[in-house]
Amino acid sequence: MKTKFLLLLLALVPVVLSKKFKDGEKPEWAKKDIRDYSEADLERLLDQWEVSRKCIAFEFPNYQQLRLQEDEEPLEADELPEHLRPQPKLDFSNLDSKNPEDLLKVSKKGRTLMTFVSVTGNPTRDEAEEITKLWQTSLWNNHIQAERYMVDDNRAIFLFKDGAQAWEAKDFLVDQERCKGVTIENKEYPGVHVKDEL
Numbered sequence: 001m002k003t004k005f006l007l008l009l010l011a012l013v014p015v016v017l018s019k020k021f022k023d024g025e026k027p028e029w030a031k032k033d034i035r036d037y038s039e040a041d042l043e044r045l046l047d048q049w050e051v052s053r054k055c056i057a058f059e060f061p062n063y064q065q066l067r068l069q070e071d072e073e074p075l076e077a078d079e080l081p082e083h084l085r086p087q088p089k090l091d092f093s094n095l096d097s098k099n100p101e102d103l104l105k106v107s108k109k110g111r112t113l114m115t116f117v118s119v120t121g122n123p124t125r126d127e128a129e130e131i132t133k134l135w136q137t138s139l140w141n142n143h144i145q146a147e148r149y150m151v152d153d154n155r156a157i158f159l160f161k162d163g164a165q166a167w168e169a170k171d172f173l174v175d176q177e178r179c180k181g182v183t184i185e186n187k188e189y190p191g192v193h194v195k196d197e198l
Contacts, residue, residue: 082112101167104185108163115166117173118180119154120194131178132156144169154180 032041077085088110095102117135119128129150136148136158146169147159158173160166170182170189179191 105164105167111163113160113163113166115158116183117156117158120178120180123154125153128154135173135176139169139172
């Protein structure tokens with residue numbers, strides 16, 4: 001009989017001791033309905049869950065005092081948003097000082113860059129979209145990654161994740177028969193097939 005009573009007592013002790021707060025001592029966020037939790041409440045709940053998960057088998061009896069580090073490992077440079085990435089070191093030794101485009105190309109390496117591309121004539125929006133889509137596909141086939149967005153009936157933005165590729169794309173685009181011009185960093189590069197308009 002004593003053994004049964006002792007087993008029952010041992011089974012009830014963890015249940016009684018597992019209650020963390022008394023009803024009057026609960027923080028406000030713990031009294032909320034889970035559907036009303038804010039982002040901060042959910043983050044706090046996640047932190048508590050991670051702490052309690054680390055305290056398996058009562059290795060840390062005072063687990064409330066155990067604090068999680070904010071970030072155990074910092075993000076790699078390539079995982080950071082572009083504006084927080086460290087600026088790459090520029091190597092000026094290999095640059096031609098007489099060619100400012102080389103300096104721009106090197107300075108835009110690894111940075112997002114937008115270029116504007118215009119189509120000659122008076123194309124319809126669908127026609128201009130087909131032409132620029134063909135140019136985009138040709139660039140992708142040459143391993144130049146560019147996203148294309150139509151901004152007017154005869155004008156599109158080509159967005160390069162690696163800005164250095166914009167000048168290679170410019171060399172390709174200005175050679176195209178229907179390319180009126182390419183604008184990079186406020187500098188206009190006219191298409192080679194465009195006749196001077198008076």
